[in-house]
Amino acid sequence: MEFTPEKFNEIKHQAEDFYNKIGSVCCPYFNNEKIHFNTKGWDHLIFKGWNRTRLVTDQFSRFRHIKLAPEVLSHSKTVQGIWTTQKFERIKKKDGAWHQILKLTSYYEFIAVMESHGSKIRVKVIVKQIDKGEKFFLSIIPFWGVDKNTGERILHSGNPEND
Numbered sequence: 001m002e003f004t005p006e007k008f009n010e011i012k013h014q015a016e017d018f019y020n021k022i023g024s025v026c027c028p029y030f031n032n033e034k035i036h037f038n039t040k041g042w043d044h045l046i047f048k049g050w051n052r053t054r055l056v057t058d059q060f061s062r063f064r065h066i067k068l069a070p071e072v073l074s075h076s077k078t079v080q081g082i083w084t085t086q087k088f089e090r091i092k093k094k095d096g097a098w099h100q101i102l103k104l105t106s107y108y109e110f111i112a113v114m115e116s117h118g119s120k121i122r123v124k125v126i127v128k129q130i131d132k133g134e135k136f137f138l139s140i141i142p143f144w145g146v147d148k149n150t151g152e153r154i155l156h157s158g159n160p161e162n163d
Contacts, residue, residue: 008060015063016042025070027127028077029110033135035073035127041137050090065116065123065142072112072125073137080124081109089130103131107138
């Protein structure tokens, strides 16, 4: 699909409408526990980190394939990767101020080959859980790169928060 500013805006609005209607999906891997599609996940599709916007072409690719994320999660019985780390998370306190607090954070990676726009595409869906709280959709990565030196597939940078 050709990328134009008009097409980007159209795809973004369609994706946002779809995303806002999801709410949550049950994931067999987590014994049908709900995975929530909240603003943290939507913001991650737009921003690479706090106050650091993704490239528009990267956003466009994720928006085009967002409809696959709930489908992958609602059918996944196995996980392809789990990464747990201590990470500073931005938490809004009762006083209304944002604070950076060190929390145990887990990332779950689900990979699937799906049919999208008339062809097969590899997607990785990342679910995040902070300090044993509710699990939520963090990201969809519609394809992954190839290392130019070795020719091997690069599934992720090693940091799901940035992928």
